[in-house]
Amino acid sequence: QKEVEQNSGPLSVPEGAIASLNCTYSDRGSQSFFWYRQYSGKSPELIMFIYSNGDKEDGRFTAQLNKASQYVSLLIRDSQPSDSATYLCAVNIYNQGGKLIFGQGTELSVKP
């Protein structure tokens, strides 16, 4: 079982809809969770991070964490074509020297 799993997609949503991106992780020692966005040909950029169970909102983005279920998600409200990118879920595991374990990424396509 991979340590961090995401559906590779592509996930296609119409403009204005809510895009829901999911990520599961296997190590219960995971402490912090990150969502990055990577446009084709570019490096990843941080969208947001979350440490505590529950929801964390930042503009159109909401991260949700459920440690009991080992599940973290990212919701994008009012999706725009400019949100079309690959979204990477990353997990920081305790005592791993700060390394992030990345999922394989979910490709999101927002259709006008």
Place this chain on the structure above:
Amino acid sequence: GAVVSQHPSWVICKSGTSVKIECRSLDFQATTMFWYRQFPKQSLMLMATSNEGSKATYEQGVEKDKFLINHASLTLSTLTVTSAHPEDSSFYICSARDLTSGETQYFGPGTRLLVL
């Protein structure tokens, strides 16, 4: 927000030459930086962890004598690809860990290496 730069952004070199890539944290100190490589349509692959003032830690399968890492200051890490070959052509990306923001890693813009 935290900014990480990389230089150069593009490099084309002949087979057998060495290439140095710089990674700088511009507005924070980074005791730890990370080097990744990404081939087209593939995931990020962590190559090594660079710690200021100590030897880098390489991931399994990454040749430490081929990919030399130096982290001489709290804002600069360098990756040198020695005796580069066409199969080393890739997108090299560094990240720096900002301990003041919950150990978040911020990525540089990446360096595209093409070895002819």
